[in-house]
Amino acid sequence: MAYNADELRLMKGRTLIPMLTAYTSPVARCLERAGIPVLLVGDSVGMVEMGMTTTRDVTIEQMCYHVAAVRRGAPQTHVIGDMPYHADVDPDTALRNARLLLAAGADSVKLEGPKYDVIAHLVAQDIAVIGHTGLTPQTATSFKQVGRDRRDADRIIEEAIGIARAGAFMLVIEHTPAELAQVITQAIDIPTIGIGAGTTCDGQVMVINDIIGLGEYWPPFSKQYAYLGATIRDIASRFADDVRQRSFP
Ligand code: KIV
DSSP: OOHHHHHTTTTTTTTTTEEEEOOOOHHHHHHHHHOOOOEEEETTHHHTTTTSSSSGGGHHHHHHHHHHHHHHHTTTEEEEEEEOOTSSHHHHHHHHHHHHHHTTTOOOOEEEEEEHHHHHHHHTTTTEEEEEEEOOOTTTTSOOOOOOSHHHHHHHHHHHHHHHHHHHEEEEEEEEOOHHHHHHHHOOOOOEEEESSOOOOEEEEOOHHHHTTTTOOOOTTTTOSOOOHHHHHHHHHHHHHHHTTTTOO
């Protein structure tokens, strides 16, 4: 059975939480078999699978399509559906769109930034919500690390506390100094999941395409466990040679 939000929240201080993004059924199946307890269908799908230059162009329909695919591949795993840009612009719009993600197969939804009223509204309707602070790609003007000076660090700490108070059960912290993520992790009672935020968070999330090396660019904080892009190129050119030499089939 998939972990529910309460079970995941109670993992804080007990066990570290590994999380990966997934967008398709076959990859979700592999991740479930590997025992990854939480899969995030991130709006990063727009950039890493759909060739977009920003996550802002991803639609709720596209997110639902990918959530459903991931759910079919990983029926026993907690699946988070990411709210695309503007899908959470106000509480009622957010509720409508969150329900679409849940109907597509998500167990919970994630949204970016200090939208305390939206989070509280969804939680009041029994929807489990994950917050996201630090670098928030939907509104960021660059992908540089944030929270480096005192003022920005204080803003992010305040956001994290506000998101937890609004009722989120988990918080993603993206691309901040490790010390800042540590302060936040100690300040709130819900698990923090870091991405480029050091090792002291309660869990870590990575974009699956980055760690398997499917692409041409990887964020500086991504560990690359393989370079599948090169493997695919190699297989494709061997196949093309076989066809040209009539040695296939
Ligand atoms: O969309 C996404 O994949 C995310 C992660 C980077 C946390 O939000």
